[in-house]
Amino acid sequence: MIRRSPTRIELKLDDIQEYDAMRREQESRKEQQTENRNSTEPWAPVVPKTKQEIIHERIGYVPQPRMT
Numbered sequence: 001m002i003r004r005s006p007t008r009i010e011l012k013l014d015d016i017q018e019y020d021a022m023r024r025e026q027e028s029r030k031e032q033q034t035e036n037r038n039s040t041e042p043w044a045p046v047v048p049k050t051k052q053e054i055i056h057e058r059i060g061y062v063p064q065p066r067m068t
Helices: 013-040 051-059
Strands: none
Touching: none
C-alpha cells in the first residue's frame, strides 16, 4: 500500500482570531446558562443521575415507552 507524504498544516493569524472569538462566545453562553439556572431556582435540589442515565444523555438516546 502506498502512503502519501504528510500534508503541511498552516495556522494563520485569522484562524487564531476566529478561534478566540468563538471560544469567548461559547464561554459567555455557558455563563448565561448557569446564571439563568441559578436565578430561577436557587433552592432546587440536585438529583444525582445513574450511570445509565449519564450514558444515555451523552449518546443522545431517548427511551421510548413500550406498547404491548
